[in-house]
Each structure stands twice: as C-alpha cells, then as structure tokens.
Amino acid sequence: MIEKKHETNENIIWHKQHVEKEDRVRVLSQKPCILWFTGLSGSGKSTIANAVELELFKRGRKTYLLDGDNVRHGLNKDLGFSEIDRIENIRRIGEVSKLFVDSGLIVLTAFISPFRSDRQIAKSLVKYDEFIEIFVDTPLEICESRDPKGLYKKAREGAIKNFTGISSPYEEPEEPHIHINTEKHTVQECTDIVINHLIKHGYIQGDENDYAI
Template sequence: MNSKSNNIVWQEQNINKEKRLFLLNQKPCILWFTGLSGSGKSTIANAVEAELFKRGRKTYLLDGDNVRHGLNKDLGFTEIDRIENIRRIGEVSKLFVDAGLIVLTAFISPFKSDRQVARSLVKYDEFIEVFVDTPLEICEQRDPKGLYKKARKGAIKNFTGIDSPYEAPEEPQIHIKTNECTIQECVDSIINHLIKFGYIEGNENDYAI
C-alpha cells in the first residue's frame, strides 16, 4: 500500500478554471504535435506560437529537448522512460489548460497509448492531436541534430523509426504533411482549425474557412 496516498487531500482554491478563462477571454487547449525526429514539430510549433502571440493569445510551448534539461532530466530513452516522459508532459499540460492557456507540446510521443493517456487528462475538446507527417527518408535527409546517423551506426539505441516503432495517429484532428506544404501553410492550417472550432477569434486577414 502507498502510505503517501492516505495523507494527501485535494486542496480547494478560491480562483478556479472558470474564473481564469473569464479573465483571459480564450478557450484553452493542448496542441499536441507528434511525429518523427526531424519531422518539423518544433519548427511548426514555434511558428504557431509566434502567430498566436501576435494575436494576443496566452500560450506556452513545451519542447521535448528543453524539458529534458529540467523536469525530465532524470529520464533516459528506454521504453519505460519514454512513457514516463510523456506522462509528465501530459500532467504539466493539464495544469496549463487549467490555467487557461493554449499549450503547445512538441514531442515524438511515439506510442498511441501514451497520447491517449495525455488526451484523457483533459476534456475531449481540449486536446488537439497534430500529426506532423513527414516520411522517414526525408527526416533522415534533414537530420538536423545528426541523430539518425548515430542511430544507424548503433551509437543511439531505441531511436524512433530505426530500432523503436512510431505508431502514427489514425484520426488526428490536424494532419500536416511537411514535404507538401511550407511552414506558413502549416501554420495557417492550424490557426484556421483553432478559429473554426472557437478556440480563438479570426480577423479580416484570415482565409475563409
């Protein structure tokens, strides 16, 4: 038995989610970017956040590499550690949603079950899965960090797409193919989705949707 659980009680707070939403005047959500290493997740997430910032939206971006410098620096890349990595990110993202923010997460998150756990932490319409769909060969050609070369040589184990599987989303809310679209077109697609479903308001310069 976990003795800690017997001594923990939920502390009610005076300022709740509804009050934060009223103050921020926006609909919070998680934009969960998933895809292979080198697919463009971080690049597109950064560009989307910049556009949201320009529109006066309150956001926060959680990036896979950055989080491993702090919150998850104790985790490696075994399957168990990767599951825990995504579990923690899901919990942190839930807190950001409770704070009323639009949170963007850029993680490979290769396993469907882990992404489903993250989705289950918030309301159904507060989780938007963004599949950054880029063929493995293109990701290897880009290889911005030289990780694929190391993985091919056996210097990195459990590397997604090489010796560890990537389970692609079957029904993502947003499906982006970076080998067919520019970064700006990817950003426009995501922004239009947020406008269409009421997460943010559009303006006169937006494309008709």
C-alpha cells in the same frame, strides 16, 4: 524489471482554490487547449509549433510551448530513452500540460510521443475538446536527410539505441485532429492550417484575413 507501486496517502487532500479554471478562462478570453504535435525526429514539430506560438502571441493569445529537448534539461533530466523512460517522459508532459490548461493557457507540445497509448493517456487528462492531436507527417527518408542533430546517423551506426523510426517503432495517429503534410505545405501554410482550426472551432477569434487555406 522492478515495478514501482504508487500508494495513495489518505493524508493528502485536494486543496480547493478560490480562483478556478472558469475564472482564468474568462479573464484571458480564450478557450484553453493542448496542441499536441507528434511526428518523427526531424519532421518539423518544433519548427511549426514555434511558428504557431509566435502567431498566437501576435494575436494577443496566452500560450506556452513545451519542447522535447528543453524539458529534458530540467523536469525530465533524470530520464533516459528506454521505452519505460519515454513513457514516463510523456506522462509527465501530459500532467504539466493539464496544469497549463487549468491555468487557461493554450499549451503547445512538440514531442515524438511515438506510442498511441501514451498520447491517449495525455488526452484523457483533459476534456475531450481540450486536446488537439496534430500529426506532423513527414516520411522517414526526408527526416533522415535533414538530420539536424545528426541523430539518425548515430542511430544507423548503433550509437543510439531505441531510436524512433530506426530501432523503435512510431505509431502514427489514426484519427488526428489536424494532419499536416510537410511535403506539400510550407511552415507558414502549416501554421495557417493550425490557426484556422483554432478559429473554426472557437478556441480563438479570427479576422477577415483568416481561412486562407
């Protein structure tokens, strides 16, 4: 294994901008944060994240959704699925999410992100209240029965190596901010749970129709 060492270049200096994070937050009238959806493949992360973003959009909130497959078409297309590459995949997403938070947006990420240490690194990049870990808790057998992309079948046949839940571990969040059980709740109910959390903790403003769950 070749370890890459990152050298600090003394000629690289942080350039201070005239428009700062506080200015963007004031204009957007929302509290920026990362909604970090984690769970097994097929758990419903992307489906729920999309539904949450749509609801936020309807409410006039400024958002951006980073999806696991989508970023591998561009930003992370040079990465494979080895443990090292998967760690780098999440590191880059964490850094990009940090930039979105600095821009004043509510950024949603839908990634398996199987390792607690990687999620902790992403969390450490922003303020303690700017990272909201959302555990989309769906049993492996249900995820495998859905298998929307046929990946579990390929993993069982040995065609895909290091597949989370089959040949690679998934470390469940120990204390997620939001715990969604997709066996008990519909997509709409899961969306309401997330939206109500954002309202309750002051990330967005609500109305009289909220807090239904």
